[in-house]
Amino acid sequence: MLRLSWAGFRERWTLFAGAVLTVCLGVALVQSSLLLLVSASTTSAPAGAGALARMSFDASTEAAVALLGVTLGFAALLAVFIISSTFAFTVEQRRRELALLRLVGGARRQIRRLLLAEATLLGLVGSALGVPVGVALMGVQTWLLHRLGFVPDGFSGQWRLWIVAVSVGTGVVLAVVGVSLAARRAARVRPLDALRDTGEATRVMTTARLLTGLLFLAGAVTLIGLSPVGGAVGGQAMAMNVSVCAAIALTLLGPSLVPAVARLIPARAAGVLGGLATANLRDDRRRTASTAAPVIVLVGLVLGQASASSSFTAAGQLEQQRRISADLVIDAPGPTGDRVTTTPGVASASTEVEVPIALTTGSGDLAYTRSATALLVDPAGYGRTHPGAGDLTALRQGAVVAGPGADGFSPGDTVGVRVGDQDLGSLPVVAAVPQAIGGGATVLLPAGVVPAEQLADVPSHTFVQLLPDVSRQQAVSTLTEVGTVSDLDSWLERDSVARTATSTGVLIMVMGLGGLYALIGVINSVVVAGATRPREFAAVRVTGFTRGQVVRAAVLESIMVAFAGLLLGLLAAAGTLIGVIATTAAVAGTVTVDVPWLLVGAVVVGTVLVTAVTSALTTRAATRQPPVALLGARQ
Incomplete structure (x- = not known):
């Protein structure tokens, strides 16, 4: 069976090349994220570091581990969907070939074994290519982690020999899983039905796929409903997962939704070419759905997560403005003590010092210790500076x-x-202060609980309220001796910039390379779809269409599919925005939505351009030969 699979691979290498590419990149992304995750979790603080410095180092590595864990999960999710979609498409394109094998005596189990053997072979080839690509990708991710400030100086990803076995296993498993359902369905279709495109062969939406898609859609709706009661932390997590469930659901329901949405585009205004493109969409819903699937995933996840991150960051900034009452803010190393409160003209001051802690919750076998942060405060001063604290x-x-x-x-x-x-x-x-959308310290501790000498180099913020008749300029001049003095608006603006930079960095780490992988999946799906259509294009040309007209019709068809994928992806992202609205209204009391329109425009325009250019190049390559030669090659 492997010999037959190898022969099929050599004969149809253009069809299988896309499958190998998706496995290669999927394995590389998963391998790189996993190695960095293991490296971050085993990194130790520098020798000679103080107790607080070690704890701060441990907290930063825990945050890096959490970030890399999310990145790994996102990479695995993308790999599963893109690889599964690509392999299922390659099986569907060989429906007639498999039917002929059945007619000459091939049993159903032999067809399944043939396809699974091919998937194993492709998985091995893709994994072999993915391992060295993953090493290079790990260097890129490490550079990003350093550039965005998520890991300490000196951190680097460490190579582990066992990762080779894990990568090869991942590639083979993803390939086999991706082809298994399609193989089962291909073996179940009657040969004559497959050859004549009748009966079971014409069914695009299977019952299992429909039910799974509806289940994920129900999950997205449930997450939207629960996000207002999930609190600041749980509500954000549920809202951000809406687009994940919705994108999966719309991808699974794609064979029914994509052609219907694509037909809403007035392509017939383009004349005969528009009519041809519309007919192709209607006649091959499998190809249409497979081409649109990575577009839905790319747009839904990237724009959904980006919009949620931007909105929650904006909500956190508004919270800061409402919850702080002060005239000036002093940034200084260590607690400022009485140097501020004894300054003439100062009505009150509240110094806040954030320190890393190890926090244990639960008891007995359920006890759990994790890194967290504590804010050292004076209770009375904190209450005056934060009027809603209680x-x-x-x-x-x-x-x-x-x-x-x-x-x-x-x-x-x-x-x-x-x-x-x-x-x-x-x-x-x-007691408890109100939870914040923007997060903050996990606990508040009284200021004297940590000796002052241990806090000498720890940054502090002192919020100062001045007496009504005091000159602000004179107060600033006096307080400059304590630290860097800013008015509250300037301090909030700098804090806002820092928060935005952090959320943007998280988004780049989690979605950046994954989004690029999804974009490559879009290109790959268009190439695979075009590589299987030379005889179809030849048949159109012998009816009187020129080569240029065929290329333009294929490009128009791809643009229609891309727009359908974009609309469905935007619908998935809109689900997350509904969750954001519900969460911010429930937690912060104010609806906050901040859509990164520049990113939305870039994704929409970029996806359409990439799809159109790829389709044009692929169609030109598929129409190089004279149509008579193609139609007469195999009869």
Whole structure:
């Protein structure tokens, strides 16, 4: 069977090349993300670092591990869908060939074995190419991590020999899984039905595919409904996952939806070529859906995640503006002590120092310790600076308050806290400040719980309120001796820039290379679709169409498919925006939506241009030979 598979591979290499490419890039992306994830989780703090420095290093590596975990999951999701879509398409394009094998005596199980053997072979070839590509890709991801500030200096991805086995296994498994369902369906279709395009062969939407698509669609609707009650953390996670479920659902339902949406485009205005393009869309729904699938995934995930990230960042900035009451902000190393409060003209001041901690929640076998952050504050000053914080008079030595970024515990619970080498033991949670869309410290601790000498180099923010009749210029001149003084608006603007840069960096890490992979999947699907149509193009040409007209009709058809994929992808992204609206309204009290229109425009225009150019080049290559030679080659 492998010999027959190899012969088929050599004969149809143009059809299988796209499958090999998707496996290669999918394996490379998964391998690179996995190696970096393992490297980040095993990195140790530099020798000689202080207790707080080690804890800060551990917190940053944990954040990098979480980021790389999301990147790995996104890469795996894309690989599964793009590889499955590509392999299923290659099987469908060989429906007549497989029917002939059945007619000359091939059993159903032999057809399945043939296709699975081909998938194994293609998976091995793609994995062999993907391993060295993954090494180069790891260098790119490492550079991005350093450039965006997610890993400390000196971090690098470490090669592990076992990754070869994992990569090869991943490539083969993805290829076999991607072809298995299509192989089962191809073996089930009667040979004569396949040859005549009747009966079971004409069914595009199977019952299993329809039910799975509806299940994911129901999941997206459920996430939208639950996001308002999920709180700041859970609501954001559910809202951002809406586009994932919706994109999967619309991709699975693509054979029914894509042609219907594409026909809404007034292509018949282009005359005969438009009519030809529309007829091709109607007659080959499998090809149409397979070409649109990576477009739906690309647009739905990239724009959905980007819009959600931008909106939640904007909501966090608005929260900062509403929740802080101050005239000036002082940035200084370490706590400022009485140097601010004793300054003439200062009505009150609240110094906040954020430190890394090890936080333990739960008890017994359910106890869980994780890296978190604590804000060292004076309860009275914090309440004046943050008017909506509530009553914090119970915050004292031996107690904590749940902070704006708290998750998994509430007043009445007990948590374990360790700051550097100082174990504060189990502390009761005596109050909670409102959760924030923009996150923040996990707990609030009283200022004196950490010795001042340990905080000498830790950055602090002091929010200052001035007396009504004091000259702001004079106060700034005096307070400059303590640290860098800014008015509140300027400080909030810098904080906003930092928040935006962080969210953009996360988006680039998670979606950047994955989005590029999805774009390559779009190109690949167009190339594979065009590479299987030389005889179809030849048949059109012998009826009187010129080569240029055939190319223009194919380009128009691809643009229609791209627009259908774009519309469905935008629909998936819109689902996430509905979740964002519900979450921000419930948590922050104000609906906040910030759509990155520049990115939307770039994705839409770029997808259409890439699809059109790829289709034009592929069709020209497929129409190089004279039509009579192609039609007479195999009769």
